[in-house]
Amino acid sequence: MKTEITELLGIEYPVIQGGMAWVAEYHLAAAVSKAGGFGIIGAASAPPEIVREQIRKVKELTDRPFGVNVMLMNPNAPEVAKVVVEEGVKAVTTGAGNPAAYMKMWKDAGIKVIPVVASVAMARMMERAGADAVVAEGTESGGHIGSSTTMTLVPQVADAVKIPVVAAGGIGDGRGVAAAMMLGAKAVQMGTRFIVAKESIVHENYKERILKAKDIDSEVTGRSTGHPIRVLRNKMTREYLKMEEKGVGLEELELLTLGSLRKAVIDGDVVNGSLMAGQIAGMIHKEQTCKEMIEEIMQEAEELLKG
Secondary structure, three states, X not given: OOOHHHHHHOOOOOEEEOOOOOOOOHHHHHHHHHOOOEEEEEOOOOOHHHHHHHHHHHHHHOOOOEEEEEEOOOOOHHHHHHHHHHOOOOEEEEEOOOOHHHHHXXXXXXXXXXXXXXXXXXXXXHHHHOOOOEEEEOOOOOEEOOOOOHHHHHHHHHHHOOOOEEEEOOOOOHHHHHHHHHOOOOEEEEOHHHXXXXXXXXXXXXXXXXXXXXXXXXXXXXXXXXOOEEEEOOHHHHHHHHHHHOOOOHHHHHHHHOOHHHHHHHHOOOOOOOOEOOHHHHHOOOOXXXXXXXXXXXXXXXXXXXX
């Protein structure tokens, strides 16, 4: 399926893997790229040399294009921004801030810049700054979220900008891809579905929670602090929400979640860990390779779009 995004990134399928902290490392990024999608390393708060090492490991596994997600709130962001240039990365996606400070350096190096946005205003700002495309991410997605749904955000962003739009949030099968295309997107970004990929290094306990998730298992913490995060409910989320109800301050709440994502992803602590996952979790019931996943999704999407 050729679209403006497949042409822009030099990929076979209009499927981008989300840059999830701790989850999106070199095994997963390489597997998605090898399968014809666009794999992404999630730099998160990693030191620049770790990001460099991850990039080089992807290159050892595949010669297909891949990218890096740069978290702009990361204190290491300026160094990570330089590393992606030095290592010749094809594209960057960005989150939690405005990438304007690095835009010229990246564009001069031929790097495609695709910021993640949660509003029309941010999409327009990114287009003016020189972005090649934007990811319009709805509130259904896992992790840090905005307030608009994918269904309402994607068409409004597609109408507002001339650059291609990637839809994200609540997409995990061919129906979601077909719907995104009908809304005006030129590709989709998926995160939660890839957490359970066979190549994903995520602990089996975490994968199991996603595979067994029901539609009502999604919870949002942090609304009172202005930093809402979508996760699967567990003991930690129940405690967090109780504390929020009591008006506990951000500092104390942060102590509860300190290192909680690593606990879930690496240690498999599904009781006290942060099980970031989108509302799509209730639709995911099997573990597959990235190749099986992408081919199944794209076949279903193409059949629906032809119909």
